Amino acid sequence: MTELSPTIRELIDSCQKAKGNAYCPYSNFRVGSAVLTESGHIFYGSNVENASYGLTICAERCALSSAICQGHRKFKAIAVCTDLEEFKAPCGACRQFIIEFGIDLDYYMVNNSGEFKKMDFAPLVPLPFAPESLQQSQNKV
Ligand SMILES: O=c1ccn([C@H]2C[C@H](O)[C@@H](CO)O2)c(=O)[nH]1
Ligand SMILES: [Zn+2]
16 A cells, blocks of 8 residues: 555545446446546546447546546546455556556556555556657658
């Protein structure tokens, strides 16, 4: 466990609240996420499943998309919670989606009891393919 600032407390509360709105009738795996922007705003999201299973949106991508479409592109932290007591790392699709907007984030994994584990996001994506990755290939064309 790490020290808790009021902002991070709010971030964690937000992801837990968002988990309450998870739409997950197929997996029954509830996930909530919240992102903290550099300007101090918090946006949240939950997983949204679909009868066509592959269309499912994870909570992290939902939260991040909410922030992006409201004009925020710089992020300090992201929190994710599930109904489990174990701390869960994000899926590969979300890792990729998140690094589009920067890899230097604090990542908070939150369990069902509201306990959290903080880590740097970067180690979760050891060989990133990010916007910069397109640079050299563009020059070669
Ligand atoms: O990082 C993850 C991994 C999974 N899920 C959701 C997708 C699906 O609705 C359910 C089970 O995979 O959990 C997330 O929201 N975030
Ligand atoms: Zn995901």
